[in-house]
Amino acid sequence: MKETPLSNVERDFLLAAIRSGKRIDGRDTYDYRNIKITFGLERGCCEVQLGQTRVLAQVSCEAVEPRNARPTEGQLYLNLELSPMASPGFEPGRLSEYGVELNRLLERCLKDSRAVDMESLCIVAGEKVWQIRVDVHVLNHDGSILDCGSIAAIAALSHFRRPDVTVVGETVTIHTPEDRDPVPLSVHHMPVCISFAFFEQGKYLLVDPTFKEESVMEGNMVMAMNAHRELCTVQMTGGMLLLKDQILRCSQIAVIKVAEVTELIKKALSNDAKARSEGKKCGYAESLPRRRITTSVAEPQRVDTTKSVEMAQDVIDRADEPVQDLDVKSTLLDAGFRGIGEGAANTWLIPDAENEVEEDEDEMEDADEEEEVDAMDDGTSDVAARRNQTSVSQTRVAEGYHSDSSEEAETVTLNEEVLGGYKRPPVDPSADLDLSVALKTSQIVSSTSGPPAKKKTKRKGKKNK
Amino acid sequence: MESSDMNDSGLRTAGSEQNLLSRPDGSATFTQGDTSVMAAVYGPADVRQNKEIIDRATVEVIYKPKSGMPGIREKSKEQLIRNTCETVILTAMHPRSSITIVTQEVQDSGALLACCINASCMALMDAGVPMKCLVAAVTCMLDSEERLVLDPTDKQAKDALCLATFAFDSTNKKVVTSTFQGSCTMQQYQSLLASCQTASQKVFDFYRTSAERRLAKS
Numbered sequence: 001m002k003e004t005p006l007s008n009v010e011r012d013f014l015l016a017a018i019r020s021g022k023r024i025d026g027r028d029t030y031d032y033r034n035i036k037i038t039f040g041l042e043r044g045c046c047e048v049q050l051g052q053t054r055v056l057a058q059v060s061c062e063a064v065e066p067r068n069a070r071p072t073e074g075q076l077y078l079n080l081e082l083s084p085m086a087s088p089g090f091e092p093g094r095l096s097e098y099g100v101e102l103n104r105l106l107e108r109c110l111k112d113s114r115a116v117d118m119e120s121l122c123i124v125a126g127e128k129v130w131q132i133r134v135d136v137h138v139l140n141h142d143g144s145i146l147d148c149g150s151i152a153a154i155a156a157l158s159h160f161r162r163p164d165v166t167v168v169g170e171t172v173t174i175h176t177p178e179d180r181d182p183v184p185l186s187v188h189h190m191p192v193c194i195s196f197a198f199f200e201q202g203k204y205l206l207v208d209p210t211f212k213e214e215s216v217m218e219g220n221m222v223m224a225m226n227a228h229r230e231l232c233t234v235q236m237t238g239g240m241l242l243l244k245d246q247i248l249r250c251s252q253i254a255v256i257k258v259a260e261v262t263e264l265i266k267k268a269l270s271n272d273a274k275a276r277s278e279g280k281k282c283g284y285a286e287s288l289p290r291r292r293i294t295t296s297v298a299e300p301q302r303v304d305t306t307k308s309v310e311m312a313q314d315v316i317d318r319a320d321e322p323v324q325d326l327d328v329k330s331t332l333l334d335a336g337f338r339g340i341g342e343g344a345a346n347t348w349l350i351p352d353a354e355n356e357v358e359e360d361e362d363e364m365e366d367a368d369e370e371e372e373v374d375a376m377d378d379g380t381s382d383v384a385a386r387r388n389q390t391s392v393s394q395t396r397v398a399e400g401y402h403s404d405s406s407e408e409a410e411t412v413t414l415n416e417e418v419l420g421g422y423k424r425p426p427v428d429p430s431a432d433l434d435l436s437v438a439l440k441t442s443q444i445v446s447s448t449s450g451p452p453a454k455k456k457t458k459r460k461g462k463k464n465k
Numbered sequence: 466m467e468s469s470d471m472n473d474s475g476l477r478t479a480g481s482e483q484n485l486l487s488r489p490d491g492s493a494t495f496t497q498g499d500t501s502v503m504a505a506v507y508g509p510a511d512v513r514q515n516k517e518i519i520d521r522a523t524v525e526v527i528y529k530p531k532s533g534m535p536g537i538r539e540k541s542k543e544q545l546i547r548n549t550c551e552t553v554i555l556t557a558m559h560p561r562s563s564i565t566i567v568t569q570e571v572q573d574s575g576a577l578l579a580c581c582i583n584a585s586c587m588a589l590m591d592a593g594v595p596m597k598c599l600v601a602a603v604t605c606m607l608d609s610e611e612r613l614v615l616d617p618t619d620k621q622a623k624d625a626l627c628l629a630t631f632a633f634d635s636t637n638k639k640v641v642t643s644t645f646q647g648s649c650t651m652q653q654y655q656s657l658l659a660s661c662q663t664a665s666q667k668v669f670d671f672y673r674t675s676a677e678r679r680l681a682k683s
Contacts, residue, residue: 052487060532085505085567092527135532140486284501295482296675302475305660312655
């Protein structure tokens with residue numbers, strides 16, 4: 001799917017607003033949107049909302065062989081996924097150019113700044129190290145994906161606990177969480193990305209641009225910084241030149257914003273730790289905002305399954321009967337050839353053939369129909385006549401579905417010829433249903449009496465629908 | 466940590482939030498106990514030429530696991546959700562267009578497939594995609610003592626003899642989808658099916674209350 005392009009009027013409006021120092025969501029130029037950090041039930045799972053932008057990060061770990069060049073260091077993998085959920089422009093599977101750029105920036109922000117201590121992830125030098133994998137899923141793209149993604153990734157890394165390991169001689173034991181408490185990763189510092197958008201050759205600057213602002217900006221700058229005022233990454237894209245003063249001003253803004261964000265992450269982490277130690281419920285299910293009209297919660301509900309067992313028995317009782325009746329005797333015709341249901345007409349090329357199977361399955365209807373035939377043979381029952389009429393009218397509707405209705409008529413006459421002298425045995429609904437009898441009777445039904453046969457066509461039509 | 470110790474014969478706490486993402490045409494999260502899935506729907510929108518069907522809409526489902534790359538298991542899940550949703554969507558209303566459903570695993574604590582289907586259905590409702598009926602999926606299993614457990618958690622599912630997920634439509638409560646792992650007798654299968662059918666009503670009731678809540682005047 002393609003991204004819906006921004007209309008010219010919208011673009012002009014946005015730019016005019018920015019020129020007069022206003023933003024469409026009512027923020028000031030240096031304002032950040034609201035940040036909401038939620039931790040999942042699992043360790044290392046974190047969802048961050050930055051205004052409407054939403055990112056989900058999940059950390060996982062695996063014991064792998066280290067790289068030859070660095071035998072005593074663990075590995076950190078960052079994988080930023082631009083899920084098609086986030087924007088119609090994002091394709092599933094392959095990473096777009098934009099995705100690669102964001103992924104690399106996130107890598108520079110977290111991995112190259114050595115935010116996570118790699119040497120503590122070593123289990124046995126040169127043999128086994130921990131590989132930490134961070135999957136960052138963008139769920140909704142409303143600008144500043146990197147700001148949101150970096151918060152989610154670093155919060156998830158700080159929240160994550162890896163299994164404890166003991167090494168005795170040559171043997172390595174990885175303890176289960178029940179066995180020994182998992183250990184946290186050693187996170188040295190928390191770098192956070194801050195995005196700036198520039199307009200008109202850097203004349204106007206916006207912090208934390210939304211998606212619409214991003215689509216009209218001339219260039220942007222991403223600055224990664226930690227709470228100790230250490231710059232981790234600076235990147236500038238877009239065709240414009242900036243003055244030294246502007247970059248310094250951006251770093252001043254970043255210092256303030258990063259301090260706020262780091263505070264928020266730490267608060268969220270301590271809240272979660274408190275909730276966990278007190279044994280309170282945590283996870284997304286608990287963090288649903290219950291007061292909105294778009295949310296609803298239903299308490300656990302008991303389901304009475306006693307009746308279901310009876311129902312099941314009922315189904316089986318009903319289902320069993322035809323299976324038993326299907327026990328047809330087969331006769332050896334020739335070496336390697338067996339025949340079943342001998343004496344019945346050839347049912348090949350007859351469109352009704354598949355209905356017979358259906359009839360065997362549900363004999364109730366079958367019996368019904370047979371009764372109907374009886375009634376019509378008498379030719380006295382009004383009810384039957386009325387039924388007859390309705391079924392004819394229904395057939396016309398049904399015929400619309402079949403292009404081969406003429407062929408059907410042909411086959412019916414053929415049957416009549418074949419079965420010319422066949423006398424229908426008396427049908428007793430209470431009698432045991434023998435397959436061969438069923439086959440024969442249904443043949444008769446389809447050949448001798450027009451309307452019920454047509455009724456079958458109607459049923460078939462339904463089925464084919 | 467497990468919140469549902471009583472779910473031997475019942476469904477876990479159900480929760481949902483609709484319209485939570487701004488970009489997609491419809492979105493929803495659905496939670497069953499701790500299991501949580503987010504679904505988003507785009508459509509009817511333009512379709513790639515090679516996927517275009519001239520007399521109906523193409524239904525695409527993308528399932529995203531929380532960590533790692535999607536593999537065969539995820540593909541099969543996508544296919545199940547796709548077939549289930551396509552059955553209920555009136556695809557003939559929007560020929561030569563696409564309806565894309567993206568599901569994201571948020572937390573797997575058992576009955577993930579059922580949760581995916583329910584979340585997709587709520588997202589389709591939110592997107593206003595024409596459907597002939599709603600669909601609800603329920604998972605149930607037989608534990609090692611052959612007792613029936615509805616909506617099992619992942620811990621319970623570990624020692625399951627068999628695990629089944631059924632999806633039902635809202636008008637006739639007939640089976641739309643059935644998947645099965647493990648083995649059991651026909652009697653047991655029928656009773657699993659019948660109890661899921663009974664339980665699906667609770668999910669439909671939940672859909673109704675959440676729709677009523679959204680559309681209520683006050």
